[in-house]
Amino acid sequence: MLPRKVVLSAAFSVVLAAAGLIAAAAPASAAGGVNYVALGDSYAAGVGAGGTISSSGPCDRSANAFAPLWARAHAPASFVSVACSGATTGTVIATQLSALSAATTLVSVVIGGNDVGFSATMETCVLHSTSTCVAAIQADEAQVSSALPGELNNVLGDITGAAPHARVIVLGYPDLYDLSRSPGCIGLSTTDRADLNQAAGQLDAAIQAAAAAHGDAFVDVRPAFAGHDICDASPWLHAVNILHVSESYHPTAAGQADGYLPAFTAAAAG
Numbered sequence: 001m002l003p004r005k006v007v008l009s010a011a012f013s014v015v016l017a018a019a020g021l022i023a024a025a026a027p028a029s030a031a032g033g034v035n036y037v038a039l040g041d042s043y044a045a046g047v048g049a050g051g052t053i054s055s056s057g058p059c060d061r062s063a064n065a066f067a068p069l070w071a072r073a074h075a076p077a078s079f080v081s082v083a084c085s086g087a088t089t090g091t092v093i094a095t096q097l098s099a100l101s102a103a104t105t106l107v108s109v110v111i112g113g114n115d116v117g118f119s120a121t122m123e124t125c126v127l128h129s130t131s132t133c134v135a136a137i138q139a140d141e142a143q144v145s146s147a148l149p150g151e152l153n154n155v156l157g158d159i160t161g162a163a164p165h166a167r168v169i170v171l172g173y174p175d176l177y178d179l180s181r182s183p184g185c186i187g188l189s190t191t192d193r194a195d196l197n198q199a200a201g202q203l204d205a206a207i208q209a210a211a212a213a214h215g216d217a218f219v220d221v222r223p224a225f226a227g228h229d230i231c232d233a234s235p236w237l238h239a240v241n242i243l244h245v246s247e248s249y250h251p252t253a254a255g256q257a258d259g260y261l262p263a264f265t266a267a268a269a270g
Helices: 004-025 056-057 066-074 089-099 119-125 129-145 148-162 179-186 190-213 251-270
Strands: 035-040 080-081 106-110 167-171 217-221
Touching: 035 066, 035 089, 066 080, 066 251, 080 148, 106 148, 106 179, 106 251, 129 148, 129 190, 148 167, 148 190, 148 251, 167 190, 167 251, 179 190, 190 217, 217 251
Parallel strands: 035 080, 035 106, 106 167, 167 217
Antiparallel strands: none
């Protein structure tokens, strides 16, 4: 018969070993203490990625958007997405900030494009002439320079006020076209495409400046989408689609999973 001390020691070792196995079985990426809220517009909601959640109604949230993908992979303590197609900085303030609280520890937001009318402009460029398209883009660029900085300042300030302990990650928008491949790419003129890319770049610059002013993290997704813009062989953005105009220029499921998600994941871990 073994001495009592030996038996107890062996039993303790078994408990420790079992605990180690349990710890090893837990997901390495678990973020159990994180309370995550996703805010923003159609890019955040996942329009164009399929898997639309019927209960989200006109907000058209997708289970394939980067936010729910991150939540499924990291198992946060809580997660909710209130991102909504068509959202502006004003509607984020009016209808989405109620999802935040002092307990929120992580916030993502994609916003700004609808404030300057960029979505409507892209539809204009699909349906009308180059001159009409360029004029609409120029009007958007004027809004980026004048009104947008104040609007971004308001929404980011209100996010901090509603979630004072949260890490806020502000994500930008991808380039739309690979201009190097434009000559052999059907659809809009290269002039239209170049101007749309330029406007998207100015929008990203304004968003980045606002994020920096508030001490928030800015995620530039353009490097992640490089080689997968419209006109590339494997685009992660929907090209012009007359039958489903609302999906035009939005990320595909691959754009959300392989473009936005890795970029957000890296920022969330920083």
